Amino acid sequence: MNNSIPSIRILPADIGATPAGPADGGKFLETLQQSIDQAEGAQGDAATQVAQLLNGKGADLHSALIAVEKADLSFQLMMQVRNKIVQAYQTISNMQF
Numbered sequence: 533m534n535n536s537i538p539s540i541r542i543l544p545a546d547i548g549a550t551p552a553g554p555a556d557g558g559k560f561l562e563t564l565q566q567s568i569d570q571a572e573g574a575q576g577d578a579a580t581q582v583a584q585l586l587n588g589k590g591a592d593l594h595s596a597l598i599a600v601e602k603a604d605l606s607f608q609l610m611m612q613v614r615n616k617i618v619q620a621y622q623t624i625s626n627m628q629f
Contacts, residue, residue: 582600
């Protein structure tokens with residue numbers, strides 16, 4: 533069982549290395565999709581551990597609770613990222629050109 537907390541990367545590792553161009557939109561989308569996949573994986577792991585705990589398959593309470601908290605934190609982080617994206621969209625849509 534892996535007890536380490538994996539980091540969820542929101543920003544690409546090479547941020548600030550080159551000026552933003554039209555091809556960078558794909559990198560943002562790819563990074564966002566990876567973060568969403570990690571959050572879904574944490575939720576799936578939590579569900580599995582809770583099911584094993586309830587079925588008496590050897591999972592201990594502490595591991596299940598840690599997995600649930602990891603999933604909760606991942607979800608909260610993704611909600612904050614979503615809120616920032618919506619806020620940025622609203623700011624841009626209110627600009628006058």
